[in-house]
Amino acid sequence: MSSNNATSTYNDFVTQFEKGTLDGILNSFILQAFLTGLYTMIFMGTMYASFTRRKASQSILVLGAIVWLYLLAMSSLAIFWYSIRLGFISNSLTLATIFYTEVGLPPWILIVSKCIFFLMFVLADGILVWRCFIMWSCSYKMIAPLLCLITAQASLFLSSIGMEGIWLRNPSAHPNLAKALVNTQVAAFYMSFGTTLCATLLIAYRILSVSRGNKIIGNYRGIIEIVAESAAIYCIALLFAAVAEVLPTDSFNTVENSIFNYATAILIPVAGIAPTIIVGRVSFGLSGSKETWSRPAASILNFGSRGIPGAHAHTETSSMSHTEDVHSEQTHPKIAGISLGDHQDVPHAMSNGHIDEEKSFPEARVF
Numbered sequence: 001m002s003s004n005n006a007t008s009t010y011n012d013f014v015t016q017f018e019k020g021t022l023d024g025i026l027n028s029f030i031l032q033a034f035l036t037g038l039y040t041m042i043f044m045g046t047m048y049a050s051f052t053r054r055k056a057s058q059s060i061l062v063l064g065a066i067v068w069l070y071l072l073a074m075s076s077l078a079i080f081w082y083s084i085r086l087g088f089i090s091n092s093l094t095l096a097t098i099f100y101t102e103v104g105l106p107p108w109i110l111i112v113s114k115c116i117f118f119l120m121f122v123l124a125d126g127i128l129v130w131r132c133f134i135m136w137s138c139s140y141k142m143i144a145p146l147l148c149l150i151t152a153q154a155s156l157f158l159s160s161i162g163m164e165g166i167w168l169r170n171p172s173a174h175p176n177l178a179k180a181l182v183n184t185q186v187a188a189f190y191m192s193f194g195t196t197l198c199a200t201l202l203i204a205y206r207i208l209s210v211s212r213g214n215k216i217i218g219n220y221r222g223i224i225e226i227v228a229e230s231a232a233i234y235c236i237a238l239l240f241a242a243v244a245e246v247l248p249t250d251s252f253n254t255v256e257n258s259i260f261n262y263a264t265a266i267l268i269p270v271a272g273i274a275p276t277i278i279v280g281r282v283s284f285g286l287s288g289s290k291e292t293w294s295r296p297a298a299s300i301l302n303f304g305s306r307g308i309p310g311a312h313a314h315t316e317t318s319s320m321s322h323t324e325d326v327h328s329e330q331t332h333p334k335i336a337g338i339s340l341g342d343h344q345d346v347p348h349a350m351s352n353g354h355i356d357e358e359k360s361f362p363e364a365r366v367f
Contacts, residue, residue, distance in 0.1 A: 018099040022087075024258025025102055028265040029080050035269035036077050039276070043070045046276050049283035062130065065123050066279055069272040072123075076116045076268050083109055107168040114164065117264070118157035120271045121192045121238075125150055127275035128199040128231055135206045142202065149195040156188035189242040196235045203230040228281065234274035241267045 043066070050063060087101035129146045136142040163181045167174055207226050227233065244263040247256050 015095065018095055020255075021257055022095075022099060022102060024261050026084065026088075028258070028261035029084050031262065032077060032080060032265035032268060035266065035273075036073055039070070039073060039269045039273050042273055042276050042280065046280035046283055049280060053283060053285070062127065062279060065127055066272075066276055069120060069123050069127075069275060072116050072120050073268055073272045076113065076120075079109060079113055079116070107165075110168065111161065111165055114161055117268065118154075118161065118188070120268065122150065122154050122157070124231075124234065124271045124275050125153070125192060125195045125199065127278065128196060128203070128234075131278055132199050132202050132206075135203055146195060146199055146202075149191060149198065153188060153191040153195055156184055156191055160184045160188055186242075186245050189238075189245050193235070193238045193242045196231070196238050200230045200232055200235045204232070225286075228277050231274035231278060234270050237263075237267045237270040 046066065047063075083102065083105055086105070087098045091097045091101040125146075129143050129150065132146065133139070133143045160181065163177055163184060167177045167181055171178070204226055207229060241260070241263040244260040247259055
């Protein structure tokens with residue numbers, strides 16, 4: 001009698017474990033599909049601005065990287081959908097068959113998924129490094145450490161994929177390779193996190209250093225723009241995935257087993273969203289251009305809202321002397337802060353009493 005009760009308890013425990021694991025897999029797919037839909041809207045808006053706005057003169061290389069990121073994210077979602085269908089539709093005879101199908105996917109799915117996963121990291125980090133290069137006045141000294149980190153990161157990713165391919169071909173022949181594979185993956189994750197963190201900090205520091213004295217610091221809009229420009233959300237998502245990678249997955253805790261699924265479902269779309277937002281901000285004229293960041297900090301500050309994201313357009317330049325202002329006001333009347341003696345095309349540069357910045361301050365934006 002006691003033996004039957006123990007068997008029944010064990011079967012109930014296994015059933016609950018299988019249900020919990022499948023629930024985590026299914027929910028993570030829904031989460032990734034939702035974030036990919038959000039990513040699609042951001043991507044379409046960025047492409048529209050890049051090809052329709054005259055000021056959005058983007059680099060072909062950067063636009064190509066953005067397109068590849070989106071295609072890789074969609075490919076990842078398609079493979080995830082195929083694996084869900086494989087278990088819940090094609091092998092849905094019992095709960096056990098669904099479970100073993102989902103946790104024992106074909107090797108080609110695992111290899112292709114990992115290739116997509118790691119390639120998205122390299123492309124996203126590459127765009128961040130390129131933006132950092134632009135914002136630091138095309139200084140190779142600033143991005144040299146980042147290039148070394150990306151090279152090491154790509155090497156670890158390739159090693160991980162190669163080891164997993166060897167191990168999946170014959171696991172029993174390489175009993176010690178599984179531990180080395182896990183260690184390599186963890187090292188690759190943290191190397192990618194280190195690259196993203198360094199690029200994020202450099203971009204954020206650059207924005208703060210050139211905006212010193214402006215109102216960008218201390219208001220909510222400025223904080224949001226710094227977060228968007230530095231891709232801080234991608235850095236946080238990558239840290240979450242790196243922590244989830246080191247959690248034990250051989251336990252019967254369904255929460256621990258599902259954390260990495262959720263982390264991956266968040267990280268893949270965010271790895272594309274963050275760089276796309278940066279390119280989109282440049283395309284829509286919301287971020288400083290290459291010429292803007294090439295000027296000294298004082299010159300950028302004096303440029304007002306056209307130089308620093310989030311700065312106010314009415315910022316007064318400290319280089320203007322009080323004597324020149326008084327003399328200009330006495331000789332020429334001013335409308336909306338523009339002297340009629342200095343600008344003969346004021347009617348064309350104004351609309352309903354506001355300055356049309358595109359006509360008054362033309363600037364070609366180059367990412």
